[in-house]
Amino acid sequence: MINSTTQMSAIAAKEIRDAVHTHLLAILTGFLVLAAMVSLSVSAAALHAEYVSYIESRDLLLSLGKDASALVPPAFFPLKLMRGFVEHIEIIGAVLGIVLGYKAAAVERGHSTLALILTRPISRFTFLGGKVLGNVALIVIGLATTFSIGALALAIISGVGLGATDLLRILTVFGMASIYVSCFFLLGFIFTLNFKRMPTALLAAFAVWLALVLIAPQIGDTLDPDNQVAGGVFRTLGVPKPMEKEIIKSFATYETIRDGIEQASPAKHLERFSFAVLGIKDIYNGQPLADVVRDRMSDAWWLLATFAALVLALFLRPLNITRLTKE
């Protein structure tokens, strides 16, 4: 009997070699790095502008002989600059996953290679497993590059470097982001293996991406009672914080629906988890990593469950050879 581990690693290795060889990995990672770097440098520039205006106001007050202690200097938490970075992973990272999934199936479809592979003593499980393994490895490589460059840039921008805990937080987000992007890889892969036409599969995957990554969180955000008026309803009305909580309580059902729509979006789970871990969400800022992760574990489970469900869907569905080998 032929060793299925050897076969699986041969398939996985070929996926990686292909992506490197055709520059697909470089192109996709490059786009992601570009987006991430733009967001980091823009955030840094914005923070710098804020700081400059603080200094100017302070100097103005001091030159007028007034007390400037009432002015609060802008707080600086390097990891908070990663807000746009995480959002780009949500949006563009997912596209990267879909494109890899599409490519993994497209390279076999319409060629006779799939037929050739499946007449070799190799099980469907080994074949699909090798494909998934190779592409998840590609995703990890792409994201590791993006996160490393991002962390390096952050260390340079902040001027003080990043501590071990900061790096650990970034590493945690990187892990979750890998699972998230892998979910979209599986989506693209499953669609491209099963749709009648490949371009239709690509567009259908994009439609799901639009619905889950962009529209669901946007609807959830729009339905947020406080977001109904620019600047916030409660602020406009001048309602103090404790009363705001009291009023919100009577919108429980409404809030459940809103939350339900947001829960449907894997992007939102990645965002909630990452914003908590990186301290972008104020209530988590400065809290120990372990506590934050424990508190947001449900988001991690959601992503893992989505990943597991997609893997299951991939393995349970038989391959339609007649369709897949047709030119």
Next chain:
Amino acid sequence: MTTAIRTEKLTKRYGDFTALQDLSLDIKQGEVFGFLGHNGAGKTTTVNILTTLLAPTSGSASICGHDIASESMKARERIGYVPENVRLYDTMTASANLAYFAKLSGVANPAQRITETLKLLDCPELADKKVGAMSKGLRQRIGLAQAILHRPDVLFLDEPTSGLDPLGIKTLRDLISRLNRGLGMTIFMNTHLISEVSRTCTSIAVLNHGRLAYTDTIAGVLKRFGNDKSLEDLYLSLTPEAAA
């Protein structure tokens, strides 16, 4: 002689359409078997079933004694397959393509086997060429190399001469007889070209609308009908709509 391929009442239906009906064949080891039929007669369906790509609706089949359903992995170890219009990975070189399939087939020493195989097929110079840049004939040669890397007992060729020029057809014919005589491979060849069958094959079968219309050795056919011309007449008389 032992049996290389045996099918018993093999049937494949797609909804109401019957692609293959009760096909029973017994092909001995060392034969070059020509499977004749017009387009859509069910030849490719048969090959897809025998290469374990498709499951039959009913009936059974075995390759070198291994049932294609219950022992599909064992059966796959014994076969090689060259589909019609074989296309490997265009962006990879011939040897990279072959190395990949060698690993999937469990070949022990891939590099050495690839060199040997390309030499056997008279094309060692193709090793470092990209498959995408090759002509159809050369691409098919690499497809053939892929199919025999693991030295199978049975080789399936689906319409091997389709799209080849006369020189390409002649080269292919030589290679087939080399694989058959030199390596003792049993060859199962789908075709709709009568001229091919009479020159290359040792036995034939004619498929008409999914049913076996006729089967015999070439010697038997010639004894009964005479020369090539009558083989064509035989085919047309068995498949009247092909003549229309």
Next chain:
Amino acid sequence: MNDTPFSAFFLTLVPVTQSGFSLALRDGTIVLLAVMFFVMVLVSAYLGWSATETVNAIYAQAVPVLKAQGMQIPPNPVGDMPPLSLFRNMVTYVALLGALAALVLGHQTVSSDRKSGAFPLLLSRPISRVGLAVGKIVSVITLIAALLLLAATINVLTMLVLPGLSVTGAVWTGLIKFYAVSMLYMLALGLLGALCATVFRTESMSLLIPVTVWLALTFILPQVTANIGPMAALNPVSANLVAPDSKFFAATAMIFGPISIAESYRFLAASVLEIASGAGTTTTGVGAILSLIITNLVLAVAFIFSIHRFDGSRSDYRD
């Protein structure tokens, strides 16, 4: 080529335009995206209604609380909401689904001909290539207009059904203006799709490239020019955000502003729907309109040129 290029132009234009319609209606993907767009138009109407209801409810609860505290009672913010702001989510859905539908529409008008192998046949006939290209553009314009007309009908019905809205002439003008700028934005993406379908060798590449451009326009450029984060870029209210006052953003806005058409669109749409004052932003209405019009013209000329230069013997268009 025909002796009278002018008549050849029109003889080509009409059938090309007509075939454009029938091809689009038979394309499953376009129909899917169009249906998604309409669903979201309906959702947007619901969201507009729900926003008003929610704020009313919050106000009703806040008043007694504020009274009990002896605080001043502000006016209900709903009274200050302009009627068209009801449709503020339309800006997002046009920018996402509308844009993607237009892109695919423009793409398939060329790719369906290339896939079927009709292109070499078409080009071997005595037709005007410019007529062919213009015919394609006309069919794209008409199809996008039809999509928007249906969306507008849903909006108008919503306005008429919702109680308490004072629909004035200015409101109608605003709605027409909104659909005009939406048309301009969607057309730009349609033309981009058609251009890419002509230029690239494989169907997948010719889809992925314009989608990447669209991604950059929607999510990356707004951040570069105005520090609008990728997710905030989806919120029409973000048109209100003022870019930080610094040399960096002044420079980026100058360099990238003119090509940042997604931002131009959001700015224009937000101002006509009166959800943004536009005050304080670096973008100006005239500049935004100009950038949309010029982008359309450049893309249209590039598309006509690409059809004119298209190698008719190329028949290797693959998936």
